Amino acid sequence: GAGVSQSPSNKVTEKGKDVELRCDPISGHTALYWYRQRLGQGLEFLIYFQGNSAPDKSGLPSDRFSAERTGESVSTLTIQRTQQEDSAVYLCASSLALGSTGELFFGEGSRLTVL
């Protein structure tokens, strides 16, 4: 597709379960970002990729969070042993390259609800 695609759009899970969130960036975009948006709050940076390399993982909230990317394509954000405080919208964005002056293009997000 022409835009950033995220799936699932909605996910309801029970506390303690693992979840995987998927992001398919715009074709040709080498940089990919994950952000978290809690209800009524701004965007919290989680991680970015240049290609399949993640130089900065400092934004991941805990070791329950991990992310990987296959080449310059799909990325998966995995949350293990989910907690209620993980409930949020997880936004993925892509751009032409890290360090470029271009804007980020965002997907519509994956809304995660942990019961």
Add this chain to the structure above:
Amino acid sequence: AQSVAQPEDQVNVAEGNPLTVKCTYSVSGNPYLFWYVQYPNRGLQFLLKYITGDNLVKGSYGFEAEFNKSQTSFHLKKPSALVSDSALYFCAVRDRNDYKLSFGAGTTVTVRA
């Protein structure tokens, strides 16, 4: 470290009146500045950016913003607001020597008919 402050949680204006959404930033070096808009249940959409050059930048939907280095501000403006401009607006900053884009907490704009 870099950060963005949007001092107003909400801005309410009447349709046809000027709209201003405030943003101040902090970076160690020179900034790249962005404004995004988020409509209900939608992803963020890019409005405009300041990279270099003219301090007044124009973007989508009639919005503009002015970069003020001395005041470290990048306020978003629209001369005549529309009801359809009602949305959540985010200011974002990136240091030119960094790759992380940091966002403010957002300002909810409500334009009443």
